[in-house]
Amino acid sequence: MKHSKLMRAIIFRDYGNPEEVVKLVKDCKIPIPNKNEVLVKVECASVNAADRYIVRANYFIIRLVFGLFRPSKNKRILGMDIAGTIQSVGQNVKGFQVGDAVVADIRKSFGGGYAEYATVNTKYLVKKPEEASFEQACTVPISGQAAMMGMILCSINPGDKVLVNGASGGVGSFGIQIAKAQGAYVAAICSTKKNEAVKSWGADEIIDYKKKDSIKALIGKEFDAVFDTASFEYPGRYKQILKKDGKYVLVGGDFYNMLKVKFLGRFGRGSQKFMALTQKVEVTTNIKTVLEMIADKKIKPSIQKVISLKDVPDALHSLEQRTVVGKIVVNLNKEV
Ligand SMILES: NC(=O)c1ccc[n+]([C@@H]2O[C@H](COP(=O)([O-])OP(=O)(O)OC[C@H]3O[C@@H](n4cnc5c(N)ncnc54)[C@H](OP(=O)(O)O)[C@@H]3O)[C@@H](O)[C@H]2O)c1
Incomplete structure (x- = not known):
């Protein structure tokens, strides 16, 4: 034609x-x-x-x-x-x-x-x-899909505590809502001007990194998973606030951090798992799942x-x- x-x-x-x-x-x-x-x-x-x-x-x-x-x-x-x-x-x-x-x-x-x-x-x-x-x-195909894939790798159960970094962005906005829809408690790291928007997506707790060092501020709290869409610092810092068997999933940020997490370092302690986003589920399957969640009004872009x-x-x-x-x-x- x-x-x-x-x-x-x-x-x-x-x-x-x-x-x-x-x-x-x-x-x-x-x-x-x-x-x-x-x-x-x-x-x-x-x-x-x-x-x-x-x-x-x-x-x-x-x-x-x-x-x-x-x-x-x-x-x-x-x-x-x-x-x-x-x-x-x-x-x-x-x-x-x-x-x-x-x-x-x-x-x-x-x-x-x-x-x-x-x-x-x-x-x-x-x-x-x-x-x-x-x-x-x-x-959905890029941001929603990546958020869904990341949250699958975080293997969230209802009641789990999830930390989302880069929470105010395209992927973060989906990540927060998907984690909430799965019954998690969500703490979200973002800059001051974006606090209100991030709260409106369902975050239970906001950590404003412009006002304090977010990881330092969270020491003492133990997360089941960290979902990181803005990895611009040493990923190993998160081991301090992850449970012994907690999971860190790097979705985005500095490309070299992604390579390090994927191929090089053991960043965690105990049986903590540090992963870069991998496509364990077909992209089209994740897209369908996220579209269904939107259709069912469980989340809203x-x-x-x-x-x-x-x-x-x-x-x-x-x-x-x-x-x-x-x-x-x-x-x-x-x-x-
Ligand atoms: N592998 C995949 O399939 C896949 C798919 C989608 C996205 N990604 C990657 O995931 C990352 C996030 O994507 P996105 O669409 O959510 O991006 P985005 O909409 O630009 O959001 C990123 C957020 O990270 C925060 N941030 C903190 N430090 C930053 C810095 N130094 N530079 C830029 N942003 C910073 C910003 O919020 P504050 O102003 O609140 O700090 C920003 O809202 C990107 O690296 C992207 O390439 C990967």
């Missing part, structure tokens, strides 16, 4: 400051799905920390994946998760049809979500429940604002400035 029409998209042709290198263009070719793919009309996409890391390319691994000196031509459209409607299907596609409302993590195809259309292999597609809006659903495509560079700047609370959503139907 041929598409001669062009579409709007957010692209980056160079690495650097998002406000300078991330641009809205109106002449991108609409992609053509292969036989195992569908063409999705993107209704909404969500803004993720990954977008800003990719644009800055501060970590060499990003250049290895996206292009050494500048992003390769086929990896220039940003946006890693989408919710939309199927427009056409490839000849081998089964189980999905034109008109289906779907959700997808499109990291494996190096993005493409900040565009009017995206092609997605059916193995990454999940049907959107009617009860979840497109704006809510697009926040926290959307700080809904923006149009042209405002993506601004949104990436806000993420870098750490003024975002929860998630920012891009609605492709909003006026440009």
Whole structure:
């Protein structure tokens, strides 16, 4: 099937400051799905920390994946998760049809979500429940999914005490709500301006790291699990506030901390377990679970604002400035 029409998209042709290198263009070719793919009309996409890391390319691994000196031509459209409607299907596609409302993590195809259309292999597609809006659903594939995977690794039981670090961010906002839905007591670390929002997501206790050293302040309390989305200090510090058989799960933060936890150190004492996020459960399974929780009103994505495509560079700047609370959503139907 041929598409001669062009579409709007957010692209980056160079690495650097998002406000300078991330641009809205109106002449991108609409992609053509292969036989195992569908063409999705993107209704909404969500803004993720990954977008800003990719644009800055501060970590060499990003250049290895996206292009050494500048992003390769086929990896220039940003946006890693989408919710939309199927427009056409490839000849081998089964189980999905034109008109289906779907959700997808499109990291494996190096993005493409900040565009009017995206092609997605059916193995990454999940049907959107009617009860979840497109704006809510697009926040799930990366942030909601990572939070669900992390909380599964934390193996929470009702009554457990969980500490969430980076609690005010996209993943933290889901992490708190998922842990609460599983019956945990949640302590949350965040900066002063975000205390109220984090409380509103259900946190039982707020530790404001701007006012005190959060780990020092928690000594004497023993947590069953630490869920860390902002690992910017030595992870081993958490052993002091974990139970003897407690679990520390690193979801995000400094890339080198992630490598250290994954491959190097024994950070814990006794039978404490320090883990970096690993995909023990299929991404699509976790996405379905989180979408069901939204549909059942057990959790509610926290959307700080809904923006149009042209405002993506601004949104990436806000993420870098750490003024975002929860998630920012891009609605492709909003006026440009
Ligand atoms: N592996 C995966 O599948 C996966 C999926 C999603 C995200 N992640 C990773 O998880 C991390 C969090 O993602 P997110 O979407 O929640 O990001 P986010 O929305 O930017 O939130 C991160 C939060 O961490 C806090 N923070 C503390 N120190 C920080 C620092 N030095 N720099 C930036 N933030 C800091 C900030 O809150 P305060 O202002 O309150 O400190 C911020 O709200 C990122 O590293 C991301 O790459 C991994």
